[in-house]
Amino acid sequence: MTDTLTSRRQSGTRSLRRGLLPRLRRAVRNTRRPAPARLPPSPVHKAFSLGLAMVSVILFGQIINIVVVSQVQHATAQTRLFEELRTGLAEGSAPLGQTTHDGTLVAPGTPVALLSIPALNLQETVLEGTSSRELMDGVGHRRDTPLPGQSGTSVLMGRAAAYGGVFGRLAGLEPGERFTVTTGLGVAEFEVTGQRRAGDPGPPIPTSDEGRLTLTTAAGPVFLPDGALRVDAKLVSKPVPKAAPVLYPASLTAAELPMGSDTSDLVGLLVCLELLILVSLAAVWSWYRWGQRETWLVFLPTLGALSVLTGTQVSLLLPNLL
Structure with a gap:
């Protein structure tokens, strides 16, 4: 009799594990709050991020110009x-x-x-x-x-x-x-x-x-x-x-004079800045039209050259003994 009861208990435990416990686990999983869906970034956000990237490239070009390129010049x-x-x-x-x-x-x-x-x-x-x-x-x-x-x-x-x-x-x-x-x-x-x-x-x-x-x-x-x-x-x-x-x-x-700055070529600086802005806008358009890799491949050298040219014009405004 004792063996029979023990056998029934073990059989019930196995049935509980095989049937009821998996259903309980699935129910618990289903009651969890689903993760919110991520919305794709808006065009304004993309343009702003790309603009910051372009500004970073320009600023980096200015630093390279004054520290490295100027020595070569x-x-x-x-x-x-x-x-x-x-x-x-x-x-x-x-x-x-x-x-x-x-x-x-x-x-x-x-x-x-x-x-x-x-x-x-x-x-x-x-x-x-x-x-x-x-x-x-x-x-x-x-x-x-x-x-x-x-x-x-x-x-x-x-x-x-x-x-x-x-x-x-x-x-x-x-x-x-x-x-x-x-x-x-x-x-x-x-x-x-x-x-x-x-x-x-x-x-x-x-x-x-x-x-x-x-x-x-x-x-x-x-x-x-x-x-x-x-x-x-x-x-x-x-x-x-x-x-x-x-x-x-x-x-x-x-x-x-010592520590003087040269403002005789402000027109040249204005032209360089205008070209820099136009090329940056073209790069933003290319980012959506062609893709990221193609944009960096085409516009990175152009932006770098314009940054160096603009940096030379900016250097005229800095103190002459710098």
Whole structure:
């Protein structure tokens, strides 16, 4: 009897497991709340996301332009300027002052000297002019000052970070360091006498038979300048007489002064921005018409090139010593 009851109980348990428990589990599953269906993103949301992606590409292009591309542009320009200067020195046609041999003003961008600073392992072709456009290519000579090696105070200006960052280590020049500047007048040798920033007293005015050179760049954190740094050097070689000046400080524009910005080509910047907007809109249309892969393949190089071109125009508005 006991065995019979035990057998029936086991049989009932098996039946419960086989029949009732699965039905209970299915009922519990059916009572669970179904997950809400995900709605596809709206066209406005897609356009906004794509717009943010395009803006990111443009901003990334600006960063690449100022950090990487500008260095390449500077190196290419220096190669060209050095060849022009070497030819001018060999032919005797290099400028000897503020004017050329026929009496006209030396055009901005003309190579006028070769600066060699062994302590900084620096050799740079110097060109006429100190606006942002000239300082993209190299160290600039302030047009209202005599050439290095002539009597009086000459001024050279260079960038601290972008476009080669030629004068980025200028603060490392110590008093007593010597360097040379080669012009059509010959080789002039200078000796560093000290450094100064805004508010520091300047050196005394040189006499008629003395020469001085001031190297100027941006001071402060990289790409965040807070003023100008000036390194003064005295001429230790024999000074060369200079012709009567044609340009004076009042002859210069604000763009040629330390930390000045060049606003002479705002039309070019406007055209670049318009092209950038048009290409971005075309990329949005292509995204829906062709697809994502085809859009990036076609428009990424175009947007990159326009970003670099626009970045060059924007760089003109930044401080010339940056």
